[in-house]
Amino acid sequence: MDIKEEVYSVFLRLLCHFGPQRWWPRIWKEGNHRDEIIIGAVLTQRTLWKNVENALKKLEDYGITSIAKFYDTDEGYIERLLKSVPFRRRKIRTIKRLWETVKYGVPSREKLLEVEGIGEETADVILLYAYDIPTIVIDEYARRWFLRFFGLNVGDRMLRSYLHFEDTFYLKEMHALLDELGKRYCKRKPLCDDCPLKSKCRLYVRVFSKR
DNA sequence: TGCCAGGTGAAAG
DNA sequence: CTTTCACATGGC
Missing domain, CATH: 1.10.1670.10 (Helix-hairpin-Helix base-excision DNA repair enzymes (C-terminal))
Structure with a gap:
C-alpha cells in the first residue's frame, strides 16, 4: 500500500x-465571514482557539467585522479589544498589512507569503478556508x-x-x-x-x- | 501551578 | 540546512 x-x-x-x-468555525453572527476567517487565522497563531473566540466576539461587539474596518481602526483601540490574544501587537500589524494584499481580490500564495507575519501555514489556511482554493x-x-x-x-x-x-x-x-x-x-x-x-x-x- | 496553545521571522551555528 | 529565541496571554 x-x-x-x-x-x-x-x-x-x-x-x-x-x-x-466543519472548519473553519464562525463566531460572528453577521459581518464578513471571509474576513473573519482571515483575522482569526492570524490571531490563532500559537494561541488557544478559545482565546481567539473571545477576541473575535469582542471585535464584533465593537463593530469591527471586516478587514477594512479593522484597517481603519486605531491600533491602540484594537489592542485593548484583543487583550486575550498573545503577540497581539504584531498580529494587529500583520492583519493591517494583509488588507493591502486582499483588497485587490483573491490573493496568490506568493503574495500572502510576502506579508510580514504570514508564513506558510497561515497563508494556506487563508487560501483554503477563506477562498476555497485547494491547498x-x-x-x-x-x-x-x-x-x-x-x-x-x-x-x-x-x-x-x-x-x-x-x-x-x-x-x-x-x-x-x-x-x-x-x-x-x-x-x-x-x-x-x-x-x-x-x-x-x-x-x-x-x-x-x-x- | 506550571505548561502549553490551530506560528513567524530573525539570528546564529 | 537546523536550532534557538522573542513575541506575551489565558486556560486548565
Whole structure:
C-alpha cells in the first residue's frame, strides 16, 4: 500500500472516529465571514482557539467585522479589544498589512507569503478556508503524526505532496482532523492506548506491541 | 501551578 | 540546512 493510499485511509478512519469538524468555525453572527476567517487565522497563531473566540466576539461587539474596518481602526483601540490574544501587537500589524494584499481580490500564495507575519501555514489556511482554493495545510500536528505513523522523517515539501488531494472537503477536514488527533492522542507525549490509528501506526507497533 | 496553545521571522551555528 | 529565541496571554 503506498503512502498516499494510506493517508487517505487514515482520513476516512479519522472522519468516522471524530465526525466532520466543519472548519473553519464562525463566531460572528453577521459581518464578513471571509474576513473573519482571515483575522482569526492570524490571531490563532500559537494561541488557544478559545482565546481567539473571545477576541473575535469582542471585535464584533465593537463593530469591527471586516478587514477594512479593522484597517481603519486605531491600533491602540484594537489592542485593548484583543487583550486575550498573545503577540497581539504584531498580529494587529500583520492583519493591517494583509488588507493591502486582499483588497485587490483573491490573493496568490506568493503574495500572502510576502506579508510580514504570514508564513506558510497561515497563508494556506487563508487560501483554503477563506477562498476555497485547494491547498493542504501543514502544521506541527501533521508533522508529528506523519513522523510517528509512517516512521518517516520527510521535509514539508514532501509532506505536502503526500497529504494533498484535489478535494476541498478532504483538505478542510484533514487539517481539522489531524489537529483533533494531535490534541487528544498524538500529543508530544503520545496517548496511544485509545488512539483510533494505533493498529496501523509504526510508532505503536515499534514501541508498544510485544513480539 | 506550571505548561502549553490551530506560528513567524530573525539570528546564529 | 537546523536550532534557538522573542513575541506575551489565558486556560486548565
